[in-house]
Amino acid sequence: MAEILPADKAMDRALALLGAGEVVAIPTETVYGLAGDAMNGEAVARIFEAKGRPRFNPLIAHVCDMAMAERIGVFDPLSRRLAEKFWPGPLTLVLPLREGAGIHPLTTAGLATIALRMPRGFGGELIARLGRPLAAPSANASGRISPTSAAAVAASLGGRIKLVVDGGAAPVGVESTIVKAEEGGLRLLRPGGIAAEEIEAAAGVKLLRGAAGVQAAVQAPGMLASHYAPQAAMRLHVGEVRPGEALLAFGPNRVPGWQQAVMMRNLSQSGDLREAAANLFAFLHELDSSGAATIAAEPVPMEGLGEAINDRLSRAAAPRDNGGGDA
Structure with missing residues (x-):
């Protein structure tokens, strides 16, 4: 090691x-x-x-x-x-x-x-x-x-x-x-x-x-469609949490069904996008280790650093192949 x-x-x-x-x-x-x-x-x-x-x-x-x-x-x-x-x-x-x-x-x-x-x-x-x-x-x-x-x-x-x-x-x-x-x-x-x-x-x-x-x-690193991927599948911009899913939350308000998530991590309880960016990968790691087959992600706004967060989430949720990319 x-x-x-x-x-x-x-x-x-x-x-x-x-x-x-x-x-x-x-x-x-x-x-x-x-x-x-x-x-x-x-x-x-x-x-x-x-x-x-x-x-x-x-x-x-x-x-x-x-x-x-x-x-x-x-x-x-x-x-x-x-x-x-x-x-x-x-x-x-x-x-x-x-x-x-x-x-x-x-x-x-x-x-x-x-x-x-x-x-x-x-x-x-x-x-x-x-x-x-x-x-x-x-x-x-x-x-x-x-x-x-x-x-x-x-x-x-x-x-x-x-x-x-x-x-x-x-x-x-x-x-x-x-x-x-x-x-x-x-x-x-x-x-x-x-x-x-x-x-x-x-x-x-x-x-x-x-x-x-x-x-x-x-032209640059990090541009492949499938990237930053957890082992679990991902659903983005969810309106509810399904049984057995882990939840990547954002902000003070939860989507219906959040209580049944096998694990929840909130990128920023206050909705701060800088805090959310700093937490993103660590929380994806933790949710992926929960054993859930799917991680459900609540919507994150697109302004400011939200653009980068949504970019990473969309690549993490993209169809996987054996040639994934990285930063």
Whole structure:
């Protein structure tokens, strides 16, 4: 099983493993990531191997500062403005990959673009100490619920990796928002930890929704239809709870039949969307462990971070196949 070390005691061990081409589960402000050297093909392959991840799904490369980001991606003025506003933080920018950047093609899934993010806390310090960008999708088996605690990582990947760095509960609780500047505006590829409205205010333009073009399905992580999935089936926007179901509730008012749920977790009793986002994956884990065959989810409004929450729920409820994706 993986060694679990608190963040204040894990730096040297994490650096040694990463320097040897191994992978390490690390805390970030969004969810826990499974990190490997983005310039080392063997390390990136170990990420795919540990997760059972489809190789056509690209990874986010994490950087420690703008100097490192500039060496990897080509910034347009709008992307630079967003980086200055939201980095470090839960925003990923999809940019043209700079020639000679040294990023291994497995990281980009062979695309001419690179997804870049600058994390806060332990992850940023680790990258600065290593001096190399880290590819770091969510630290869970591919297609399953993203982990927001070290315990969740250990339960999913503990037998496949050597180290989990415990930084406590992830404060944001959903993956980063992914955007891409393109001719005609700014496109939202994945809603996440920064609300679309905040990005629009900073950018001064309305966000285009969804991917466009022939490579729409692979422009960024987290875009596969079936994703973030529990073992249980899911029903969304329910008007009642059926016998034997677990209930993912939201807000102060319950749908009929809630008393017969085998387990209930409320994303936010007060209806706070930021609290709901932080609780989402942890509560899905708990409800999935209840043994219920189905998780019923009450409606969550679409404004603000509700867009990201509904995106994750719809992917978790989508028809499953063997190639699920992840963050």
